[in-house]
Amino acid sequence: MARRHDDMQASFTPSGFTPSWVDARARAMFQSLAMVHAPSLTTRSRLIWNLPNLLTYGRVLAVPAVTALLFWHTENWMRWLALAIFAAAAITDYFDGYLARAWQQQSTLGRMLDPIADKLLVAATLLMLVHAGTIQSWSIWAAIVILCREILVSGLREFLAELRVSVPVTALAKWKTTVQLVAIGFLIAGPAGEVVLPGTVSIGLWLLWIAAGLTIYTGWDYMQAGMKHVIDDAPFGDGGGSSP
Structure with missing residues (x-):
């Protein structure tokens, strides 16, 4: 025992x-x-916690910083600081993907957050520029076109991801993004930029309209590529489900 x-x-x-x-x-x-x-x-x-993901996290954190500076701006230095943060965030949009591929550090989290961070930064900044009066009158429609396209493409990509279908980013879409970011940069500088470079706001608005035109064109390309799979794979008469 x-x-x-x-x-x-x-x-x-x-x-x-x-x-x-x-x-x-x-x-x-x-x-x-x-x-x-x-x-x-x-x-x-x-x-x-690799460097590419840290750059993406930084871009997300830049959103409240830029929006706060534009919302409560009372001095020109606040515009310049907002521009500096926005420019740094825009630059990381290139380097996070490049470094992830170069260092073999791609992750599911990074692939998910990268486009979300981009859209948050652009959408929030455009809304604050409208609030600040930098974008006004007919130019608001250019901002609306850009925002609607981002929502449309995001929804389409989410649907196609369920079908395991990827829609590659075209060269023209990359140019659209570049023009869009440069336009927003000029508009963030706004009145503060007019002191250094007269016509800063006008340049930003013209570039914003160009970006809106490219947005419509590239958005239509995405729709054509995506709708083929939607029509082919969806059963006839299916009304779809409601969004959560």
Whole structure:
């Protein structure tokens, strides 16, 4: 009975709480499993906190900073600071993807956050520029076109992702993004920029209209590419579901 009692006692091992009656082979298996799972957690942490993702996080954090400076701007330096933050965020839009590919640090989190960060930055800044009166009158329609296109393409991409269909970004779409960011940069400078470069706001508005035109063209391309899959894959008469 004493021996049986000793066999039923439990002991602590490096792999955790293990009964003493479990043989050495089982304990070795538990230890090997613990060693296998430890690196996976480390790898996951590295994927979350790698430099490309940190740049994307910074772009998300730039959104409230830029919007706050434009909302409460009372001095020219606030416009310049907003422009500096916006420009830095726009530059990271290129480097996060480039570094992720160059360093083999692509992650699902990064692929999800990257387009979200871009759209948050553009949409929030355009809304604040309308609020500040920098974008007004007919030019508001250019901002509306850009915002509607972003929502449309995002919804289309989400739907196509369920079908495992990817729509590649065209060269013209990249030019659209560049013109759009430059236009917003001029408009952020706004009245402060007029002191240094007269016509800053006018340049920004003209570029915004050009970006809106490119937005319509590239948006139509995306719609043509996406609707083919929507029509081919959707059952006839399906009314679809309601959004959550």
